[in-house]
Amino acid sequence: xxxxxxxxxxxxxxxxxxxxxxxxxxxxxxxxxxxxxxxxxxxxxxxxxxxxxxxxxxxxxxxxxxxxxxxxxxxxxxxxxxxxxxxxxxxxxxxxxxxxxxxxxxxxxxxxxxxxxxxxxxxxxxxxxxxxxxxxxxxxxxxxxxxxxxxxxxxxxxxxxxxxxxxxxxxxxxxxxxxxxxxxxxxxxxxxxxxxxxxxxxxxxxxxxxxxxxxxxxxxxxxxxxxxxxxxxxxxxxxxxxxxxxxxxxxxxxxxxxxxxxxxxxxxxxxxxxxxxxxxxxxxxxxxxxxxxxxxxxxxxxxxxxxxxxxxxxxxxxxxxxxxxxxxxxxxxxxxxxxxxxxxxxxxxxxxxxxxxxxxxxxxxxxxxxxxxxxxxxxxxxxxxxxxxxxxxxxxxxxxxxxxxxxxxxxxxxxxxxxxxxxxxxxxxxxxxxxxxxxxxxxxxxxxxxxxxxxxxxxxxxxxxxxxxxxxxxxxxxxxxxxxxxxxxxxxxxxxxxxxxxxxxxxxxxxxxxxxxxxxxxxxxxxxxxxxxxxxxxxxxxxxxxxxxxxxxxxxxxxxxxxxxxxxxxxxxxxxxxxxxxxxxxxxxxxxxxxxxxxxxxxxxxxxxxxxxxxxxxxxxxxxxxxxxxxxxxxxxxxxxxxxxxxxxxxxxxxxxxxxxxxxxxxxxxxxxxxxxxxxxxxxxxxxxxxxxxxxxxxxxxxxxxxxxxxxxxxxxxxxxxxxxxxxxxxxxxxxxxxxxxxxxxxxxxxxxxxxxxxxxxxxxxxxxxxxxxxxxxxxxxxxxxxxxxxxxxxxxxxxxxxxxxxxxxxxxxxxxxxxxxxxx
Amino acid sequence: xxxxxxxxxxxxxxxxxxxxxxxxxxxxxxxxxxxxxxxxxxxxxxxxxxxxxxxxxxxxxxxxxxxxxxxxxxxxxxxxxxxxxxxxxxxxxxxxxxxxxxxxxxxxxxxxxx
Ligand SMILES: Cc1cc2nc3c(=O)[nH]c(=O)nc-3n(C[C@H](O)[C@H](O)[C@H](O)COP(=O)(O)OP(=O)(O)OC[C@H]3O[C@@H](n4cnc5c(N)ncnc54)[C@H](O)[C@@H]3O)c2cc1C
Ligand code: SF4
Ligand code: FES
Numbered sequence: 001x002x003x004x005x006x007x008x009x010x011x012x013x014x015x016x017x018x019x020x021x022x023x024x025x026x027x028x029x030x031x032x033x034x035x036x037x038x039x040x041x042x043x044x045x046x047x048x049x050x051x052x053x054x055x056x057x058x059x060x061x062x063x064x065x066x067x068x069x070x071x072x073x074x075x076x077x078x079x080x081x082x083x084x085x086x087x088x089x090x091x092x093x094x095x096x097x098x099x100x101x102x103x104x105x106x107x108x109x110x111x112x113x114x115x116x117x118x119x120x121x122x123x124x125x126x127x128x129x130x131x132x133x134x135x136x137x138x139x140x141x142x143x144x145x146x147x148x149x150x151x152x153x154x155x156x157x158x159x160x161x162x163x164x165x166x167x168x169x170x171x172x173x174x175x176x177x178x179x180x181x182x183x184x185x186x187x188x189x190x191x192x193x194x195x196x197x198x199x200x201x202x203x204x205x206x207x208x209x210x211x212x213x214x215x216x217x218x219x220x221x222x223x224x225x226x227x228x229x230x231x232x233x234x235x236x237x238x239x240x241x242x243x244x245x246x247x248x249x250x251x252x253x254x255x256x257x258x259x260x261x262x263x264x265x266x267x268x269x270x271x272x273x274x275x276x277x278x279x280x281x282x283x284x285x286x287x288x289x290x291x292x293x294x295x296x297x298x299x300x301x302x303x304x305x306x307x308x309x310x311x312x313x314x315x316x317x318x319x320x321x322x323x324x325x326x327x328x329x330x331x332x333x334x335x336x337x338x339x340x341x342x343x344x345x346x347x348x349x350x351x352x353x354x355x356x357x358x359x360x361x362x363x364x365x366x367x368x369x370x371x372x373x374x375x376x377x378x379x380x381x382x383x384x385x386x387x388x389x390x391x392x393x394x395x396x397x398x399x400x401x402x403x404x405x406x407x408x409x410x411x412x413x414x415x416x417x418x419x420x421x422x423x424x425x426x427x428x429x430x431x432x433x434x435x436x437x438x439x440x441x442x443x444x445x446x447x448x449x450x451x452x453x454x455x456x457x458x459x460x461x462x463x464x465x466x467x468x469x470x471x472x473x474x475x476x477x478x479x480x481x482x483x484x485x486x487x488x489x490x491x492x493x494x495x496x497x498x499x500x501x502x503x504x505x506x507x508x509x510x511x512x513x514x515x516x517x518x519x520x521x522x523x524x525x526x527x528x529x530x531x532x533x534x535x536x537x538x539x540x541x542x543x544x545x546x547x548x549x550x551x552x553x554x555x556x557x558x559x560x561x562x563x564x565x566x567x568x569x570x571x572x573x574x575x576x577x578x579x580x581x582x583x584x585x586x587x588x589x590x591x592x593x594x595x596x597x598x599x600x601x602x603x604x605x606x607x608x609x610x611x612x613x614x615x616x617x618x619x620x621x622x623x624x625x626x627x628x629x630x631x632x633x634x635x636x637x638x639x640x641x642x643x644x645x646x647x648x649x650x651x652x653x654x655x656x657x658x659x660x661x662x663x664x665x666x667x668x669x670x671x672x673x674x675x676x677x678x679x680x681x682x683x684x685x686x687x688x689x690x691x692x693x694x695x696x697x698x699x700x701x702x703x704x705x706x707x708x709x710x711x712x713x714x715x716x717x718x719x720x721x722x723x724x725x726x727x728x729x730x731x732x733x734x735x736x737x738x739x740x741x742x743x744x745x746x747x748x749x750x751x752x753x754x755x756x757x758x759x760x761x762x763x764x765x766x767x768x769x770x771x772x773x774x775x776x777x778x779x780x781x782x783x784x785x786x787x788x789x790x791x792x793x794x795x796x797x798x799x800x801x802x803x804x805x806x807x808x809x810x811x812x813x814x815x816x817x818x819x820x821x822x823x824x825x
Numbered sequence: 826x827x828x829x830x831x832x833x834x835x836x837x838x839x840x841x842x843x844x845x846x847x848x849x850x851x852x853x854x855x856x857x858x859x860x861x862x863x864x865x866x867x868x869x870x871x872x873x874x875x876x877x878x879x880x881x882x883x884x885x886x887x888x889x890x891x892x893x894x895x896x897x898x899x900x901x902x903x904x905x906x907x908x909x910x911x912x913x914x915x916x917x918x919x920x921x922x923x924x925x926x927x928x929x930x931x932x933x934x935x936x937x938x939x
Contacts, residue, residue, distance in 0.1 A: 188843055189863070197863050267924065343866040343889065346901050350888070528844065528863045531885040531892035531899075554844035558883035558894040566894055570880045815847035815859060816835035818934055 013041045017102055017112035019092045019257065021046025023055055024286025024302040025118030026074055031310035033082055039314050042084045043110060045102070048141055049089030051075055055141070056299060059330050062145050062173030095261035097279055114313070117258055117269060117277070117284040121251035121297065126161070130223030136245045139170045148246065152177035156243035159183075159232045161220055163190040165329060167248035168207070172331040174246070175212055182240050183207070184218040184232065186249075194327050194338035196527045198354070199361050199377040201516035206334050206359075253288045253295055268295045273319035274312030275305055285309050291320060298325050326387045328380065335376070337383035340390050341365070342373035342527075353404045354523040361520060362404055363527060369397040382406040422475040431476070432462035432469045442473060446480045453477065453497070463497075470497040470523075493532040495524050500753035504540050513545060515552055529555075536754035539641070542677055543749050546791035553808070559639035562811060563799045564621055565612075572621060573614045575638035576628050577674065580648045580667035580686075581609035590631030594624055607718075608645030608683060610636055619812050626804035634798035637675065641755070643682050643745075646670040647695070651688030651705065660705035662688035665734055669703075669741055675796040676745065676788070679752040679761075683717075684741070697725045700748075700758040701741055706730075710737040714744060714770065715762035723759040726767045729775045743774050743781040746788035832921065832928035835859065838867060839925070846882045846891075848872055849929065854938035857918050858882035859927065860891060860902050868902035869920045869929050871937055875900070875913025 016032075018025045021044050029042055046052075057071035079086045090106040101111045123138035125131050137147050151158065152174055160171040163185030175181040183190075189200035190207075204214050219235040223245055231241045253268035264270040264278035268290030275283045275291075285305045287297060296302070301323035308320035326339030342365050353362045360378035364371060364386060370393050374386040385407040389396060396403055402410045425431075427440035437460050445460040456473055457464040463473045492500050503522060512518050515537050519529060529537070534555035541549045559565055564572035576591065591611055595603055602614040616624055625635070638644055646669050649655065651662030666686040673684070685696040686703040695718075696702030702713035702725050709732040713725030728744070731737055747770065752761040762770060774781050803809075841847045841861040849857040849869075858872040858881050866889075872882045879895030890899045890908055899908040905915035918937070919930035 186839070187865075192865050343862060343864040346889065346904050346906070348889070526888060528887050530887045531897060534885060534887065554842060554886065557885065558880075562883070566880070566883060568877065568895065570878075570883075810840065810842070810847065814850040814856065815840055816833075817850045817852070818833065818938070819852045 011041045013039065014113040015111065016040040016042045016114045016116060017110055018042065018044040018116045018118060019095075019102065020044075020116075020118035020120060020286065020288075021048065021052050021086065021088060022118060022120045022286065023052075023073075023299055024120070024306060025116065026052040027302060028116060028118065028285050028306040028309050029082075029084065030074075031306045032314060035310050036314045037082070040114070042082070044079075044084060044086050045090065045092045045104060045110075046086065046088045047091035048143070050142060051079070051086070051088070053142065056330075058139070058142065058145050059169035059173060061142075062148055062170065063176050063332070064173075065332070068142065092257060095257055095282075097261055097263075097282065100281065113281065115282045116309075117282065117288060118286045119254040119257060119288045121287040122254045123247065124250040124252050125247055126220060126249055128220055128222055130225065130229070131247075133223055133225050133229045134227070135225065135229030135243065136223055136247065139166050139246055139248045140251075144246075148174060148244065149177070151244040152179050154243065155179065157182070157241055158244040158246065159240055159242040160246045160248060161232070162248035162250070163187070163214065163216070164193065164248065164250070165191060165327060167246070168203075169330055170246045170248055171207070171212055172210075174244070175210065179244070181211075182213040182215065182242075184220060184234070184240075185214070185216045186219055188216050190214065190216065191329070191336070191338075194375070195336065195377070196342060196363060196375055197516045198352075198520050198524075198527060199336065199338075199363070199375050201514065201520060202359060202361055202377050203329075203334065203336060205517075207331075251287070251297055253290065255288060258282075258284065258288070266290045266293075273308065273321070274317050275309040275320065276312070283309060283313075292322050294322055296323065296325065298327065300325055324391055326383065328383070335378060335380040337376040337380035338374070339383070339387045340371070340373035342375050348372065350525075350527055351404045352525050352527065354520050356521040356523065364404055366396060366400070366403070369395050369400075371396055371403075379406075419475050419479060422472055423479055431472050432464075435461040435464065437462040439476065442476050443480055446477060451477070451481060454499075464502075492536060493530055495519075495526040495529050495533050496522060497525075498522055500536065503537070504544075504753075507540050507544050513541070513549065515541065515555060539677060539679065539754050543791070547794040560641070562618065562621065563625075563635055563637075563639060563803060564616065565639045567614065569615075571615045571617055573612050573638075574616055574621070574624055574628075575606065575610050575612045575636035576633035577636040577670075578610050578633075579670050580646055580663050582663065582667065583611075586631050587633055590628055590633065594627050597627070598624055606638070606645075608638075609647050610638065610645055612638065619814070622804050622806070622809065622812055625800035629798070629801050629804050634674075635800040641678050641680050643670075643673045643676050643678065643684070645683060646673075647683070647685040647699070649686070649688050649693035651686075655688055657691060658688035658705070659707050660688060660710070660734075662686040662694065662703070662705050665703065665705075665710075665737065666694075668734070668738060672738060672742060672789075672792070673745060675798075676749070676792060677795065678745070678749055679754050680757045682745070682748070682758070698722065699725070701744055703737055703741075709733065712737060712740055712744075715758045715767075717757055717759045719757070719759075721759075726762065728767075728771065739785050740774060740781070742788045743784040744770070746784040746791075747773055749788070749791075750784075831931055833931050833934060835927050835929055837925055838865075838922055838927055841867065841927070844886045846886065848882045849934070851934060851938045856880075856882070857929065857934060857937055859920065859929070860886055862886060862889060862902065866902075867920050867922060867927055869918035870900070870902065870905050871916045871918070873915060874898060875905075875907055875915050876911070881915065 052074045054071045054073050060066040090104045092102045093105045094103045103109045123140045137144050157180040158174045160167045160183045163183050171181045171183045189197050190203050221235045222233045224231050229245050231239050233239050255265045258269045259265045269284040271284050271289045275285050277284050286302050304323050311318040329336040348367045351364045363375045365373040371390040399410045425439050429439045431439050441460050442462045450456045450459045463470045538552050538555040564574050598620050600613045600615050604612045606612050646666040648663045648666030652658035683699045684701045685694040685699040687694040687696040688705050696704050698716040698718045704711040711730050712728045714728045716725035844863050846858050846860040856872040859869045861867050874893040876898050879893040881891050883894040884891040889902050898911045905917045907913045918933040921928050
């Protein structure tokens, strides 16, 4: 194309003035020039003192992979050749639409025929004390990068607030430059707008492995420093020293100029399909605009906007229709891709592939046979393919079965039937990578009688580790046996092909530490599990890592979350602990007061000898607990999969038949075991003689005192199928009774499946197994007991006391109230 | 909030726990349960299970559904329909997010009170 410099004064062409020398402003001009280079006389105002550069490449500049010169899009020559006047380093401060002029801070005034606003966005600065201290910066332009490079030269530590795309890129760059970096992210998942939990977890692992500290759920309270930033304080009081703080928590369309000029502004400057604002002579493009209710923070939509803008100005209007966006994280060596909507919902089918050994996670969301979203981690090669199918809204029903394996596999034609694909494999093809098992070995093990998935796992170990080859093994079973496949023991739920025992074993063997980690390593087929597996996983982790694992409240049933029993009308009942069934006037008075004060309609003596206060409203719970705590009472855990009560009779202290102090022993047992989480509810009873008034032989653990000592009983329950206990053994002293009880509880905690009470557990594993572990194996018993007591050192916190003090108060209060008469929210 | 507003501002998105919910109390009617999924989407339903009126706000949220705390029916957050073999539907309340604030539809909220 030929470029002719044109002198402004003799120029009679329409005058186009552009505010914003960024990616959208300049691109719009390029699009106009490409269509009709002679149509407009152009003048661009830019706040930054430099030519137009590729803003998204600031991250590689910070990381040292590129220099500023490498990222310039249009150099001074381009402006000159195209006769574009650039006023750089002097921001426009006012638009006068009546006079059709703009004025800069330096006092330059310019009149226009058409005005284009492309002011981009302003970084959002969270309004905490200390935000204006020197050393606190945003990550938006070249000046910010220069400030970061300066700081990095001196070394020291940096805190990046915000674990989104920008924050992580800043953190990566600073850490490559030798700073010690901590990322603070408010949400539990990094890049939560782009990634789901599973992918976010992988990303966190990868960044931590590179030496960054990533704190999720971290809420910044204050930035501190004497004249210059010295650290960041979180709401929980943690202080993190910092020589540099980068705020990358989000951006806001830069609309101040437009708003002051009286243009229509919502979240951004409102434009129509041709990028025209509420004033026909003023256009706007880029991150500063709102189109059809949407604002964008990525470049791809800007290109679409700029095309429509140029078409509207110099050619036939085409019209912008909004954009679907995709994102990649530009951190070298960590591949992350996200596109479209992956929030699931109705009619949406999630196809998930997890390959733990390669650190790959892929999730494609299909709705009505069309792809609506995709998240890829570790292997993003197919990102563009999915994005293309998504944008074109192509019907993928034919590819459904193989879609997740990617383009290469899906276009392999004949392999679209997974069974045929397995049949076509040669005998020495590897099926199970973890255990190095070939197809031939699996087939011969099936031929020798392993007719179920579990039998195969047990015999040749295929699919027994990470489970990613489960589908292949199942196909081999189906191919080899036809209809004779036996379905194995039930899997935990439809989210996984593993049973409870396998999951537990793997959690311990692989030292897994969080629910997303388990889901990734064991190839969960759903993004965040379901109401069956989540509570179970939470329990298994809690049991495996006492004191270490952070309980996931959202994976608990409401009773455990609120520490009270939900009743059919939505109110709650509250049971204070009464040790061994004992009480006294203070406690009784406190209970009576609570009943009156909160209008509880009923109080009932429970089967476990406690008082249950019914009909408490959710919002009153914290106050009720505070009142009960004040009288010295703690939660009875009557709502939990936990130790509930220890029922006792009066024993030798009062009863004429009593042989031992059954009440005293009951109190001691309850003091030892309260607060412990279990696979299911757990009840204990102690009777003072074989008359057994405390009904100890239908409890999970029962003690019957006899003249010569204590009979220990296990595995009873009074549920639908009443089961009397089995006699475990007899011991001579109270101390032994306590020790055996602790060991038994721990064995149950470690071995039973979630929601399995002691009775079915014992019937499943056999009483002999339990005797062997607890009675015959003295060292083993001692170890179990020690593990139980260790775990109790963390769990004997009264949840009521914490709540009464205001912990998680938001669980109780409504978020807002609406009174229709007054119509105020 | 003015009486003419179509949308009621009920607070910040961050006030709703991820994979959890909060409620809006409606005087003289059913509460509204406002949910936030793992992926940050926000939905609102009448806080009343179609089965036996369990408080959906107290259930476990997973994917785009909530499991009722009373008998474990799964209810879709976006349509209010019971999923799987169960049949029944809970009214939904339109929600939108604007600048981090959660807004719910005033007309539907009034209906909840009716
Ligand atoms: C570090 C970083 C990494 C990014 N990575 C990616 C990525 O990987 N992929 C992606 O798609 N997007 C990425 N983005 C986002 C992308 O850069 C933006 O979407 C894009 O730059 C927006 O273009 P724009 O023209 O609307 O705004 P900008 O490019 O920000 O341009 C606006 C310009 O207007 C100027 N201006 C503002 N007010 C005035 C005024 N009153 N007078 C004169 N001039 C004014 C500003 O100084 C600025 O130069 C990244 C952004 C950053 C900061
Ligand atoms: S179990 Fe024996 S000791 Fe206890 S109350 Fe009954 S009769 Fe008395
Ligand atoms: S009331 Fe919700 S499942 Fe029964």
